[in-house]
Amino acid sequence: MAEKTYSGFVAIVGKPNVGKSTLLNNLLGVKVAPISPRPQTTRKRLRGILTEGRRQIVFVDTPGLHKPMDALGEFMDQEVYEALADVNAVVWVVDLRHPPTPEDELVARALKPLVGKVPILLVGNKLDAAKYPEEAMKAYHELLPEAEPRMLSALDERQVAELKADLLALMPEGPFFYPEDYAKSDQTFGEWVAEILREEAMKRLWHEVPYAVATKVEEVAERENGVLYIKAILYVERPSQKAIVIGEGGRKIKEIGQATRKQLEALLGKKVYLDLEVKVYPDWRKDPEALRELGYRSSVG
Numbered sequence: 001m002a003e004k005t006y007s008g009f010v011a012i013v014g015k016p017n018v019g020k021s022t023l024l025n026n027l028l029g030v031k032v033a034p035i036s037p038r039p040q041t042t043r044k045r046l047r048g049i050l051t052e053g054r055r056q057i058v059f060v061d062t063p064g065l066h067k068p069m070d071a072l073g074e075f076m077d078q079e080v081y082e083a084l085a086d087v088n089a090v091v092w093v094v095d096l097r098h099p100p101t102p103e104d105e106l107v108a109r110a111l112k113p114l115v116g117k118v119p120i121l122l123v124g125n126k127l128d129a130a131k132y133p134e135e136a137m138k139a140y141h142e143l144l145p146e147a148e149p150r151m152l153s154a155l156d157e158r159q160v161a162e163l164k165a166d167l168l169a170l171m172p173e174g175p176f177f178y179p180e181d182y183a184k185s186d187q188t189f190g191e192w193v194a195e196i197l198r199e200e201a202m203k204r205l206w207h208e209v210p211y212a213v214a215t216k217v218e219e220v221a222e223r224e225n226g227v228l229y230i231k232a233i234l235y236v237e238r239p240s241q242k243a244i245v246i247g248e249g250g251r252k253i254k255e256i257g258q259a260t261r262k263q264l265e266a267l268l269g270k271k272v273y274l275d276l277e278v279k280v281y282p283d284w285r286k287d288p289e290a291l292r293e294l295g296y297r298s299s300v301g
């Protein structure tokens with residue numbers, strides 16, 4: 001029986017230089033690879049994935065709250081609210097070395113509509129370097145009394161671990177957004193995509209054909225319209241297999257391509273254009289060079 005999993009989104013917000021990146025990096029620890037350039041949407045930018053046991057947090061950035069001064073003009077910007085409204089928790093970071101500034105007030109105002117909808121954790125950071133942390137914290141808390149205050153240093157492992165545990169506990173039940181080993185593996189994004197393509201191809205092929213299939217991603221490009229363009233090759237060993245993979249009227253390859261695209265779009269949360277080609281690579285399974293080229297680094301023989 002499958003064990004229950006818990007997963008959700010957490011936004012880390014706050015004015016510049018308060019320590020958001022430091023905190024995020026230390027929450028993620030060594031296990032997680034930052035995935036910044038890939039899954040970008042206009043509303044949210046993924047900053048990292050944390051998976052611990054059966055719990056997963058996808059940390060997101062909220063463009064618009066990053067530089068609150070810029071957001072002043074369009075303060076009621078619906079997009080900011082929408083981006084924040086569907087996260088499972090907000091971490092609002094402030095700098096305890098100083099009292100609040102107008103920029104902090106702007107962040108507080110932007111968060112106000114979320115009160116009662118999403119837990120807001122007010123993290124007073126740089127506790128190690130603050131002279132009057134209690135006073136500062138009190139002033140920040142007054143900007144948004146509904147937020148749950150805590151003081152820490154993003155550089156303190158134990159304090160960050162406590163915050164991490166609390167955030168993980170806030171995640172609702174649900175399937176992981178990313179494969180469990182995704183963030184931990186040293187796979188490149190292309191290798192990860194190639195594996196998903198191979199999985200979808202194998203599901204739809206019979207007899208010896210599935211094992212003759214290898215996949216490779218040749219190009220990944222972020223298009224201006226927000227679509228992720230992916231060029232991938234599906235290799236087989238013989239022309240007869242190529243015909244099977246393509247299928248009558250190209251039906252089989254279309255099916256494989258669509259399933260792959262759908263899975264990628266669901267995992268990445270963005271539109272994908274998959275440019276898929278079938279090529280014959282004679283006896284690639286017996287060719288050490290081919291194996292290396294196709295990413296089977298050590299599994300010759």
Ligand SMILES: Nc1nc2c(ncn2[C@@H]2O[C@H](COP(=O)(O)OP(=O)(O)OP(=O)(O)O)[C@@H](O)[C@H]2O)c(=O)[nH]1
Nearest residue numbers: 015016017018019020021022125126129153154155
């Ligand atoms: N003493 C101390 N310094 C910290 C702490 N957390 C972060 N810093 C320092 O504060 C500075 C800003 O940290 P960042 O993590 O870059 O801040 P940020 O909020 O991500 O900044 P932006 O990317 O400009 O929004 C860096 O020099 C950090 O080393 C802390 O807990 N204690």
